[in-house]
Amino acid sequence: MKIGVIGTGNMGRSLGILWAHQGHEVFFGARDISKAEKAAELAGNHACIGSNDDAASFGDILFYSPGVVLVSKVLQSPSQLAGKIVIDSSNWNIPEGFKFEPVT
Numbered sequence: 001m002k003i004g005v006i007g008t009g010n011m012g013r014s015l016g017i018l019w020a021h022q023g024h025e026v027f028f029g030a031r032d033i034s035k036a037e038k039a040a041e042l043a044g045n046h047a048c049i050g051s052n053d054d055a056a057s058f059g060d061i062l063f064y065s066p067g068v069v070l071v072s073k074v075l076q077s078p079s080q081l082a083g084k085i086v087i088d089s090s091n092w093n094i095p096e097g098f099k100f101e102p103v104t
């Protein structure tokens with residue numbers, strides 16, 4: 001499975017490494033490329049690195065870890081998320097801009 005990690009912090013790095021070790025194709029996205037480099041070294045399995053936009057483009061499934069930072073602040077092209085499965089690690093109260101009607 002192709003997984004794009006948006007934000008290589010504690011959660012993105014840890015889960016991305018675990019997913020790579022399970023054989024998934026992982027792309028670590030970060031605004032500080034050195035953080036993505038370190039994660040990719042630990043991940044192995046040809047993990048890729050780049051910008052958060054690149055990670056969003058790469059993955060069929062995306063892991064979004066910047067918390068309650070709006071997607072429009074993290075990605076230059078938020079429309080890249082359309083049609084993709086996005087796992088948001090936020091466990092805070094959901095701000096207005098994040099609320100959406102579930103698809104049934």
Ligand SMILES: NC(=O)c1ccc[n+]([C@@H]2O[C@H](COP(=O)([O-])OP(=O)(O)OC[C@H]3O[C@@H](n4cnc5c(N)ncnc54)[C@H](OP(=O)(O)O)[C@@H]3O)[C@@H](O)[C@H]2O)c1
Pocket residue numbers: 006007008009010011012030031032035052065066067068069073074089090091092
């Ligand atoms: N840690 C846990 O055990 C845990 C468990 C469950 C849920 N959560 C939730 O998961 C989320 C992430 O937790 P974490 O511990 O991984 O936090 P973290 O280590 O601070 O990682 C957050 C990531 O988001 C990036 N980021 C933040 N603001 C950004 C922005 N404006 N533009 C681009 N990138 C941005 C950070 O980039 P930089 O490194 O460049 O700042 C970092 O890569 C939080 O909402 C937290 O409450 C955490």
